[in-house]
Amino acid sequence: MAAGWTQDRVVQLAPDGASLKAGQGLALTKKWVSLGRDELYVWGECQGSGAKPYQVQFDLSESASKCSCPSRKFPCKHALGLMLILTASSDAIASQAMPAWVAEWVAGRIERTRKRQEKAEAPPKPVDEEAQAQRLEKRLARVAEGLTALKRWAEDLINAGIATLPSKGYAFFDEPARRLIDAQAPGVAGRVQKLAQIAGSGAGWQHPFVSQLASLYLLIRAFEGRAALPESVQHDVMANIGIPVKSEDIAALPAVRDLWQIIAQEVDVEEGLRVQRTWLFGSESRRPALVLAFAHGAAPLDVSLAPGLSFEGEVTYFPGNGLRAAVTARGDLKPLTAARGLATLEELCAFATGHFSQEPWLSEVVTPVHRVIPMKSDGGWAMVDADRRAIPATMNDRAGWLSLAISGSHPIDLMTGYDGRSLRPLAIIANGEYVSLMSGGA
Amino acid sequence: MLEDLTVTAAVGTGRKPPAIGPISPAMDEALGVLADESPAGKLLGAAAILNRYERCGSLPRPSNALPPQAAEETSPPCSRRAGELLAQILSMANNETRAHLIGEWLAAAARVSHRVPHRFLPALLDYGSAHRVARAGIAQVAGTRGPWLMRLNLQWQFGADESENPASVWSTGAREQRVAALNRLRATNPAAARELVQATWKEDAADDRSLFVSALTIGLGAEDEPFLETCLDDRSKQVRTAAAELLARLPRSALVGRMISRAELLLRFQAGKRGGLLRKTTPAAIDVALPPEEFSAQWARDGIIEKPEGKIGRRQWWLTQFLAAIPPTHWSGTWQVSPEECVAAVADEFTGVVLTAWSRAAERHPDDAWSRALLLAAAKEDRGPLTLALLNGLAPAARQAVAAELLESSKMTADLLLQVLRAGDFAYDRHSADVLLRQIDRQREQQTTAYAYLLPQVLQGAALRIPPEFYDELAQRWGGDKWEPYRKALDEFFQKLLLRREIQRELA
Structure with missing residues (x-):
């Protein structure tokens, strides 16, 4: 399986249930005229109703795709079908040299990335500071x-x-x-x-x-x-x-280099605007970071940071004491098979107090906590740590039973939000496997 | 303190000024900065400060209420891919296809002694609580974590009432619970179950008693006969009918014996003659006579219904009921001829009556040779009704062979094809699958109107029954322009077949 790609991750990419179902319908090799892959890209030609098959290509490290079909869904059903075939079995798609149409797309992507970098590295345009x-x-x-x-x-x-x-x-x-x-x-x-x-x-x-x-x-x-x-x-x-920070101001700030764990991700729709919150946690720095991405209507969100993965890279915090940050340099994404975070719930409380006292409007911190046990407690849920201390947990019954099933009253590593009163469990890592507790995830 | 502020806010600081402090010297000092604020500003300021104080100060509470740990698993989990397949099936629409695929997954996992990964247990147990038939299969693959989890969730305790003492359910339970307990006990200890029924027989209402008698279908045996025979004299007609039905299924029961003595006078077998003067062959024949004109009270006691159901003469109707209780092997044994010969020898004017009765009899007293003879006569020669339910009474090997023979029949229509597929939910072996697929090809080539309409359903049935190894061959053979009108149905067919192939490969 390529670069941490699993069926679960593909399922999460789907923009909606109908697209996923259509994608599953296309996850049959006989529907494809050609299929191929190398280390970084996977591609295929899917026979649609027209004479000419649709050409679809997928960038495995950036989660970006392109298809010649007219769909405005992103990724489209062809891209999903292609990725479902790839993740279903390791030998479904053979490694081979890229055909010309893929090479053309890849060259275009590389060119665009180079231009972006050049632009970023170019001396900033003289700014009329006074007018600003x-x-x-x-x-x-x-x-x-x-x-x-x-x-x-x-x-x-x-x-x-x-x-x-x-x-x-x-x-x-x-x-x-x-x-x-x-x-x-x-x-x-x-x-x-x-x-x-x-x-x-x-x-x-x-x-x-x-x-x-x-x-x-x-x-x-x-x-x-x-x-x-x-x-x-x-x-x-x-x-x-809500006064935005200028990107050149952020570029000028020092970055934090670390092994960053992508511990959770959630998408909310606020008045037609989709807001994606991605929570990172630094393995060495032990700092939480919140990366926001926005998209209007059906426009695609940046999906390159998927929960349950980690990367070596740089994160730059926005000015102030808040947790908002941007990923400014990123190495390859690798599956997150063990969490590195806080040892006990008491440590979490102390950790959160540190952040809440610095930034009084911060609504929660999100961190991994080791070795906690989910528990059903009169009408609600709670998490108990190795010291036999508990904090109530706000989660729906689906998430509660899922966490109970995975734990079996044995300790698990929990990715959770904490607002000073209760936990908001987001994901679990147990036996080397990351499982999201948010609805939609399997 | 915060609670007091909330109460004040509800009433309004215009009516009731906020009371702030004293709390502790440090907090009082912090709250002191609000001294010059308006009442509303004081309240909001104090709430902001206290909130942050509370939020930063909270600590986890001691807890000792953990449930006992689940025991270590003793069987390996299925592969990651197998788990993903299960999740994909569970998320499908709730229909027969899903039920079939889940059954197939569970059976395949049980065969290789793999268990369901823990993360998929809640969805699977939810499924089990809504689908009784899947429960036994779920129990086999739930590992130790499954039962541990089930004890914690009332919704999932479908296993629990099954371990309760049936005798106590019997004396205290409601009707449905008593029937359920009876059914379970019949499966393991039929005599004890029958004794429960007899113990409360005098107190129970007629409706209940007829349900209890019907429950004896499970594990029915000769030991049940004396009790059932007494039921024939019950006050309630429902009870009498239920008992007569069960006695008609016991091949050596006195009731069947009485039916034989009534019918034996009415059917006469005349062996065929070969040779003779003109070297002409006289085929064997069964002459049929009708029962006497007068309906007997003894017949009624044995469950014979006097008034015909449907357009059939009274005496023919009575004959049908006599014959339907008699094991068909009685006739082939008495006359020393094969079932095929018996079926062929029924006099033309009585084929409908006698073969309908024999088909019903073969359902009650399954016999491979008889079922085959009746099915093929109906499918190939239009003799008698095609009772496809007989397929399910056949031994597995015979079932495959007979299904194949039925499907090879040149009289096969699209409608019949679908009926055969639906009659038995069993896996087709290579040979019968091959026959089925060729029949589908033949029907598609003929392009009847009915076929265009029925093909999607035929494909759906076939996708769940043929061995999934056919995928590669069919992916080559089926497709192109000829299949264009059925593309959607064909895509779904391949999708399901592939899913089944993956289940079998991942759980091999």
Whole structure:
């Protein structure tokens, strides 16, 4: 099997269930006029309904594919079928020299990568720093205006009492959220929408609502008084408000070289925008990192970082105390057969405290924790560590029973989020095998 | 403290000013920065500080509630690929095809003593809780982890009630539970099960009693006869009918004996004569006479129904019922001729009546030679009804051979082909599969309208029954323009065949 590719990983690539089913239908060698592979690429010609077969090619290290079919799904069913054949058995596709049409595509990819690098290495274009500073000034003024209005809104809410909020519905929060988008503070708008969700979440909503509103209030006040804050906290305030960091600023920052474990990945859809969160953990540095990728509508997400793999490479953290980072250099992806992380749940608490006290708006840290045992405990789930200490775990029953089945009350390595109160289990490594606990994964 | 703030927030700081502190000197100092804030600002500020304090300070709690560890596995897990195949099958739509493929997977894994990898157990146990027939197969491949897991989840405890004491279920359970317990006990100890039924016979309602009698079908034997015979005099008609049905399946029962004495006078075999003056051959013949005009109370006691079901004369109807209880071997034995000769010798005007009755009799008293004779006469010569259920009563080798003979019949139609496929859910051997595939080719070439409509179903049935090694040969043979109208069905056929081939290879 090539470069850590398994059937599971191909299944996770599928954009939807229909594409996967169609791909499985094409995973028959007799549907293919030709099939071939080498170390880095796999290709094939699939007989469709037309006279000319579709030509599809797949880059194994970058998870990129191209097909001559007109589908706008990505990857298309032909690419999925091709990869399902490849991962079904080691001898299904024979190594051979690349045909011209594949070589052409590969040459194009190499050329594009080279141009990108050249562009990145080229001396930066002279920037009109003054104009840039002016633009930022203007934006911050609008943000300040929006936040002042929001502060008043929040105070009025608390003054009048929040008891009747659930009956007002989502609409009550739409207007302030929209105004914050106009004020160019998308991060804050998101937090207001989160408030709406909490208010609609049923019994016991008041406590988390007050917590969330208080956190938002803290952000507004921190923005107002930012001049007096340490520089790193100022960055955190800006990041949480949603002021983007310029990529040349990140390029200038020092990178952390490590063996990075890709411990979990999740994709959420937020108003037509797909947000992919990939959690990394440094084996030596013991630092968590969050890599975000975005895609509008049906546009493809960057799938080159798949959970359950690891790579030698460089990760550059965004300025501030947060966990957001970008992968700036990456070696070959290898299967992750053993996790390297924290030894006990107590260590996790201490570790999280360190991060939460540095970055007060951080919602959770995600890390591997060794040798924990999943357990069913009155109505819910929990994880117990080697010291017989437990933290409740928030997961659905599917994930709970799956973790119980894999563990059998024996210790396993857990990839989990922790928000200071409960765990959010994301994946397990047991007997050298990575198993995702998120729905969709097998 | 945070709870108090939440209560205040609910009411509104306009009505009730927030009360903050004292907590501890350090916290009070931290909260002191809020002194000049508005009431709402005080509340939100204090909530923010306390929240962070709480979040950073929490620690795991001691716990001693772990369930005992699952024992080490004693059998090896199946290959990674085999596990992926199982997951793929489990995610298919819930239909017969999926049930068949899961059954095949489970059987193949059990044959090589491989177990299901732990990660696939929850999905498989969910399947088992919804599909009773798969449970025995699941138990064989669940390793030690399966039973360990099942004990923890009520949904999966389908194994648990099966170990309960049947006698206690019998005395306290509801009707369905009692029937289930009876069925289980019949499979291991038929006499004890029958004694349970007899023990409460007088108290049980007629509806229940007829269900209990029918449950004796499992493990039915001559020892059951005395009890069943008494049931023929039961107050309830349902009970009498159920008992008569079971007695008709016991070849040496007194009821069958009575049927024989009633019918023996009515069928007369005349051997064929060869030679003679004109060197003409007279074929053997069975003369049929009808029962007397008057319906007898003794017949009714043996479960004979007086009023005909369907368009058939009263006396013919009674004859059918006599014959249907008698093992067909009685006739071939008495007359000393083969079943084929018996089938061929029935007088023309009575072939429908007698062969229908014999087919029913062969279902009750399976006999390879008789079943074969009846099936082939119907399929090849249109003599009598084609009772395909007889296929399932045949011994495996005979079943293969007879299925092949049926499929070779020149009278085979697309519709019949589908019926034969559906009649028996058994694996075809190389020879019968070969015949089946050639028949599919022949039907496709004839391109009847019915065939175009039925082909997808025929292919679906064939994909699950023929040996998967046929894949390579068929991938060469089936395809191209001739198959274009059926492309989708053909793709699905190959997909399933390939899946089965992979199951057999991965679990070899």
